[in-house]
Amino acid sequence: MFRREFIKAGAGATALIATPAFVPVPALGSHDTLTEFALSDPExxxxxxxxxxxxxxxxxxxxxxxxxxxxxxxxxxxxxxxxxxxxxxxxxxxxxxxxxxxxxxxxxxxxxxxxxxxxxxxxxxxxxAILDHPEPIEPDDLVSESAFSLETGWLERQLLALELGQLDAEPDIDGLAFDDDAPESTLREARRLVGAGDGVLEDTNRGDGVTVIVIDTGIEDRSIYEDENGDRRIQPESTDFTSAGDPTVDENGIDTVSDADGHGDWVSACILADNDDDRYSGFAPEADLVTAKALDEDGGAVADIVAGVDLAIDVDADVICMSLGSPQWSEALADALEDAWDAGAFTVVASGNDRVGTTFTAHPASAEHGLPVNATNVPESGDRDDTQIANFGNVGPHPGTQDFSSGASEGAGPELAAPGMQIEIDPVGTLTGTSMAAPMVAGAAAVLAGEGHDNEAIHDRLLESAYPVEHFGVTESEYGLLDLEAALEGREHDDDQADVRSDSARTRDDFNEALSVSRGRLILRLF
Known part of the structure; x- marks a missing residue:
């Protein structure tokens, strides 16, 4: 089975389309061709x-x-x-x-x-539809425990109380990571936490012969993207889909995919930076990079993002990284990712930064053929048993009723977690979000691809070798924390994520599952 055992199932993937799925479109007649999303009057x-x-x-x-x-x-x-x-x-x-x-x-x-x-x-x-730009979470915007509050309406609270059997139910936040739990960490410290320390990577091919495509805001021409001979690893097929005519680097030079925002540059560096200072080197510093600039300062259109997936198939990409998302389902994007999977690409997607609002896994992380990733802190101790899920990361199980997916997203939730809070990469900067966690997993996937594993084997190894952490609920990360060393060895840990959960994590799982049911019932009761 490809994924979702669970349902038998911001930076980054923020809530990107403002149209609420629970607003009905008055209509006479029926339509089978135009999707529900197209008829919902998005931008x-x-x-x-x-x-x-x-x-x-x-x-x-x-x-x-x-x-x-x-x-x-x-x-x-x-x-x-x-x-x-x-x-x-x-x-x-x-x-x-x-x-x-x-x-x-x-x-x-x-x-x-x-x-x-x-x-x-x-x-x-x-x-x-036009998707809003994924805004990274700045250090000053990291919230404290006292500022954490779930956005629920009166009727939703009543339904939730009925489901849980208690009034004024709130999620148990003990074990979630807030501002005081997220000291600034280097990329190396983040890699170490997920079994990708320098020693582990030195024993792999580090992405040689692997092609990674990043669908994002672009990239800057930096020495960290050069190989040992000084040749640029940013490939000439890299394209700016936000400009008329889809200009490529081959046609117009590297400035074609310049990143005025810095988001795509950070994501790319996390995966494959080769920095003179090893504290800031990525997972696969010998991999080739294709940049699909599908977002700019004002956002990006579905057609441009789909074009990035089409380019991934064209260049025979091994790994696709998508640190973007929307609370609304796109049939076109879901279908494109399925085609990419069939072509051999492994896709990693950020789960979303809106736990207190839209709450559930964003799209296309909610699609069948994109692995959804939640964010964690890097604990000051450096001990992965102390790792906590970021308070902002979207969770599962998706009710499948509020995103125009006709139930296709039902049960979707984050399957892996990786560091995504206060991660520093020189010279790119320090960012926070599930956008920062997704390239950690994409980088690990690139290493596995370099070791000769296809997308099915990469998928199975990453999930089966994930490290269970007591602070994680399975609705927050179904399999646990990324563990590249175990994935390379094909080694499974003794316990599953569900087995090691703390009482607080179990309580949050109960709450998230009840919230999913209550939101599904809310839609059905209203319409």
């Missing part, structure tokens, strides 16, 4: 002088693709292709709402008929 990337919405459509084969493109050209006035994907059965296009089959009636009521729904060769049309 969709507009095209052309008329600012028509854009979508990502899926089809079965080349004939269906040609038929769809012919329909756009011959039977619509506004339809056109805006991006082709060479390795996915998808295409991005723009089309007016009326020609898509959605019209507004008096009083704001929608009527849905015809348009895309008449096209039997189109599997679905998903929103090319």
């Amino acid at each position: 969709i990337d507009p095209y052309g002088a008329d600012h028509n919405p854009s979508f990502v459509g899926s089809y079965d084969d080349a004939d269906d693709r040609e038929a769809f493109e012919a329909w756009l050209e011959d039977d619509t006035d506004t339809g056109r292709i805006v991006r082709e994907y060479d390795h996915l059965d998808q295409t991005a296009f723009t089309l007016s709402w009326s020609e898509a089959g959605v019209s507004q009636l008096w009083g704001g009521l929608e009527h849905r008929s015809g348009g895309l729904d008449d096209l039997t060769y189109l599997e679905f049309a998903d929103a090319n």
Whole structure:
């Protein structure tokens, strides 16, 4: 089984789309082609002088693709292709709402008929929504225990009380990491905590022959991304999908994927920096990097992120790192990750930084073919038994009812945890978030790929060798803490994560499971 035994199942993956899934869209008629997300009226990337919405459509084969493109050209006035994907059965296009089959009636009521729904060769049309930019958590923004408060409404609290059998239930925060629990740590100290110390990495090939793709805000041209001969390891296929024409490094130079934000640069350095100061060297400093710049200062569109996944397949990437996310499900992105998995890529995704708000694992961490990662501190003791889950990290089990996934995300939760609080990488900086934890796991995956393991073996080794920590609930990290040394050896620990949980961690699991049920019931009761 690929994942989710549990459900039989910010920086980084913050809550990125503002549209609440529990707001219904009044409508007459039905629509099978436009996804629930597309019809939820998210912020969709507009095209052309008329600012028509854009979508990502899926089809079965080349004939269906040609038929769809012919329909756009011959039977619509506004339809056109805006991006082709060479390795996915998808295409991005723009089309007016009326020609898509959605019209507004008096009083704001929608009527849905015809348009895309008449096209039997189109599997679905998903929103090319704009995702907010993942903001790292600055040191001054780290919260204390006293500032931790879960955002719940009155009705949700009543349902939660019924589920738990107690009034005014709150999660037990004993064992979560807050500001005082997260001293600034070097990347080396973070690596040591997860079985990737200098001695362990010296005995591996350190990513030689491995290709990693980072779908993020770009990268800076630094010496830490050069090999021993001074040649750049940032590959010429690296592309800026946020600019017209998708310029590449090969065409326009390394500044094409420059990172004005620093987020993607940090993520890339965590995985494969080769620093003269070993305190700041990454997991796989001999790996090649392909940068897919799909986010800028203002965010990024689903079509651009999907383009990054398509590029990963094109360059035969071994590992994909996605420190991004959304509280809403994208069918286009979930399908793209499945295609990437089938092509041999192993994808790691940040779980989200919004535990007190949206709470549950963000998307695409909630998709079947992306391994979701939560963040931890690096305890001052350096003892992994003292490690604590970051207070902000999104958890499971996802109720599957509030994200337009039609239940596909149900039960999803973080499967691994890795350091993501106050991690320093010179010269990139010190950042906090599940965005910082995801590249720790991606770096470990790159090392395993360099040792000859395919994506299935990487997946199994990472989960089966995870180190159980008493402070972790299984809803916070189902398998435990990343342990690269054990994964390299194919060694399993004696206990499972569920077996070693403290009373507080068990209580949080009960709370998170009850909250998932109550939120699912809340949606059903309201609508």
